[in-house]
Amino acid sequence: MKEKKRAAAPSHKTNIIPIHWDATFFFERAVRSLDRYHYDKALKYFRRAVEYEPGNPVNHCNMAGILSEMGNYEESNNVLRNIVEELDPAMTECHFYMANNYANMEQYESAEDALIRYLEEDAEGQFLDEAEEMMELLHYELERPMKIASVKAREGYFEHDQARAMLEEGKFAEAVRLLETIVEKNGEFLAARNNLALAYYYMGLFDRAMTTIQEVLAQEPGNLHALCNLAIFHQHAGDAEALRPLVELLRKTVPFHQEHVFKLATTMGILGEHGQAHRHFLRLMKDGALRDDACLYHYTAVAAWNIGRLDEAERFWQQAAKMDPKSNVPGYYLEQLTHVRAGGEAGTASYHYHLPFEEQFKLWEKSSETLPDHMKRDPLVRSSFFWALRHGDRGTKLQVIQALGMIADNEVKDALRAFIQEEQEDDYLKRIAVFVLRTIGVHEALEVHLEGKATTIEHSRMPSRLPEWDPKWQEVLEAALGRMNKHYDLVQQHDLLTLWIDFLSRVYPDAPKLGKVEGWAAALEYLTAKMHRRTISYHEVSERYGTSIATVSKCAKRIDEICGIKEKMKMIFPALDAKGDA
Incomplete structure (x- = not known):
């Protein structure tokens, strides 16, 4: 009996299958537990897999996944963060997983940051569709579009959509x-x-x-x-x-x-x-x-x-x-x-879904104060303005420069900066454009091509050739332009500026002592109105500026003596009675 038992023992040992305790073994056990929805066991096995292969980022990622399934979002993110910061920065999908976790924790700003990083770094785009769905969620929760700059997996497709939207705007x-x-x-x-x-x-x-x-x-x-x-x-x-x-x-x-x-x-x-x-x-x-x-x-x-x-x-x-x-x-x-x-001539209708260019200006003129909002927003109207600025006749360009001054956004500023550097453009139009740029908040030095050469108009609200610019002179301009803003167009305001600079340049260095600036400002408006054939009186302008008729008359006559305004007007408009007040 003993001999039989001793003989049987070796035979029994050869049928035992040894267990290899490695990461693969625990991974397989974890997967089986997941199939049975035994999340606690699955997490335990995933942790053992990590212990056996601590340098394998996949094991860590699996553990982060089961933590997320169990609702342990913060711990899951700690594991994912360790993967991309320490183990394998190339596992960019971890950023998407983190974004999901943050969204589940209702930390939407952090979810946005993680999702942006995923989209900007992941070249494969494995979760691109899911990322777009999350973008919609974040847009809703944050009540604003995402701050994303690019999507690497699309090689410029997202940026292209942005550019198309810009064209439409x-x-x-x-x-x-x-x-x-x-x-x-x-x-x-x-x-x-x-x-x-x-x-x-x-x-x-x-x-x-x-x-x-x-x-x-x-x-x-x-x-x-x-x-x-x-x-x-x-x-x-x-x-x-x-x-x-x-x-x-x-x-x-x-x-x-x-x-x-x-x-x-x-x-x-x-x-x-x-x-x-x-x-x-x-x-x-x-x-x-x-x-x-x-x-x-x-x-x-x-x-x-x-x-x-x-x-x-x-x-x-x-x-x-x-x-x-x-x-x-x-x-x-x-x-x-x-x-x-009714018998009128049938012209050709335009396919553009906006009014003809001429009709746009009629609407603007009727609005009296500013460009209608729909004209500012309509990309086809804006396009027609930019086209006219480059290819229109002189009168149209003058209208367009004024219209662009009413829009006054960065696109307009870029267009006017480019315009004033064009050699072939009319110098007067370029001076108007400079004036518009100054009035819409562009105060830095401007590169301008004037009188056949490139020149720089330094940082100053109002450019002039005078060797100095007295603050009192500026006060006169601001007093006049501030009151004229809603009653005169930009060309007329520019002509007032030109008149004031011309007067000061002619009398310099013996410029008059400026006591009350309102009198000089009122005189400038009065003369500018006369130059543009507008009906105006000393009484009207003195009331608006809070000064006396005598003061306005005295200042206007002084400017006229130096600059010869009425004599020039008599040459242009021979029938004009230059003797008295209109």
Whole structure:
């Protein structure tokens, strides 16, 4: 018996499977526990896996995951933070996990910081869709958009969306800066190049726009957006020979995607191919996806008008008016329709969903004080202003400079800074632009091209050639401009400035002693009004400035003696009676 037992013992030992206590063993046990929803056991096994392989970040990440599942969000984040700070900074998904934990703890600012870091550092984009959902949540909870700058996994796609939004808001210079950065980083991002070309075009930088669109077509000759843009650019340049084959190609094009149909329809309309535009706009109407957009009804109405279908145009504009009652565009064209039916001439209607440029200025003039808000916000209006600043006649440019002074944002400041450096521009217009820049808060030194050479107007609210600028002189200007602000346009205010500087320059260094500045300020307004043929009296202006008629008359006569205002006016307006007070 003993011998049999001794013989059996070795045989029994060979059937025992030894257990290897390693990280893999505990990981597998943890997974089995998770499948059975035994989270406590799973956490215990994950901790053992970490003990066996403390340098393996995956083990730590698994442990952080189960901690999060158990609601231990803070402890989970401590583990995740250790991974990215100590073990493996390349595990960028840990930032997404931390963002989730912070959101569950209702620490939304910290969640935003972690999510931004994930989006900016993660090149794979494994959780991109989930990150976008979290962005919506944070937007809601924080009551503001996220402060994100870039999404690495999209290689500029997020920035491109930002740039497109800037274009829609009329922030063309900002869009250009962002799009140039995107294109520099990713030369094959053709949508960004297309929009960069449009941004240049909206700013009036035609040569840059043409070069950029050619770069798109060099990479993809059949790019529909680029072909449409190129056709519009050729039309602008008056290059009929280059435009003809391009129009023929676009006539034969029948795009499938709604975005392409819309692009082609608007392009054909701008090119004067109204029948083709009408056909494509009706396709979009039948498709139904854009039928809630008042702009589409306007575009279709314009196409119908331009091919003589006035009844159809009327129906579409009436529908646009119902859908967008705050817009004055449908009403304007319905009035034009009534005028045509009464025997008036039928001009060509514009596809742009805003009033014609001339009508914009009429609205501004009626507003008396400032540019209407819708004109400040409308990107197409802003684009027309920037175009007119570069390509309009002298009178239009003068109007535009004043209008831009009413908008007074960073985009305007950039445009005016560029304008005053143009060699070929009129010096008077550039001086007006400098004055506008000063009045809208640009006080730093300005680089200006005046009288055939580059010059710098140093930090000063009001530029002059005088070797010194007495604070009392400035007080006179501020007293006059402060009262004139709502009653005179920027050109007239600039002329007052010029008159004051001219007077001081002629009498310097024997400038008069300035007692009460209001008398001199009132005299400047009086003479400026006379120069612009405005009705004014010494009595009216003396009351507004709180001074006497005698003081205003004395100061005005002194300025006139030195500068010869009335003599100059008699040369310009021979019928003017320069003897007395109007």
